[in-house]
Amino acid sequence: MINFADNTVFHLKPIDTAKILNEVTGLLINNEIVLNAYQTIRDQVVFTNKRIICIDVQGITGKRKDFSSLPYSKIQYFSVRTPGFSGAVPNCELQLWFNNGFTAHFEISGECNIIEIGKSISNYILE
Numbered sequence: 001m002i003n004f005a006d007n008t009v010f011h012l013k014p015i016d017t018a019k020i021l022n023e024v025t026g027l028l029i030n031n032e033i034v035l036n037a038y039q040t041i042r043d044q045v046v047f048t049n050k051r052i053i054c055i056d057v058q059g060i061t062g063k064r065k066d067f068s069s070l071p072y073s074k075i076q077y078f079s080v081r082t083p084g085f086s087g088a089v090p091n092c093e094l095q096l097w098f099n100n101g102f103t104a105h106f107e108i109s110g111e112c113n114i115i116e117i118g119k120s121i122s123n124y125i126l127e
Contacts, residue, residue: 012038012045014110020044024053027067035116038108045106049120052096052104072124074098080118088113096121 017037024034024046036047042062044055056066081093088111096104108114 009105009107010040012040012106012108015039020046023055027053036113047117072121075121075125078121080114082114
């Protein structure tokens with residue numbers, strides 16, 4: 001499992017969603033779609049319209065992977081840092097606080113559609 005406990009900031013770069021779709025398709029539920037996908041050096045983070053799926057690539061060969069699901073419905077509040085809200089923008093930050101005290105912090109370099117991600121999260125925490 002990706003360790004969120006030590007206040008790690010995940011530095012992410014965008015990747016093509018087609019690159020990870022085969023890996024997460026088996027986890028997706030009805031009406032769940034992949035919005036964006038990002039990568040650290042080895043690990044991936046996938047934002048869907050319902051949750052965040054974190055893929056922890058393990059071992060030397062990277063064939064073993066751990067999948068963690070962070071549902072938007074468990075987020076208590078969130079913070080977005082962005083240069084603006086006009087479509088895909090460069091260099092965004094997303095901080096999440098879950099109702100169990102758990103936090104996650106993502107720094108995204110490159111193009112990010114933070115509006116779409118923010119709206120998906122808001123749909124769950126505001127209803």
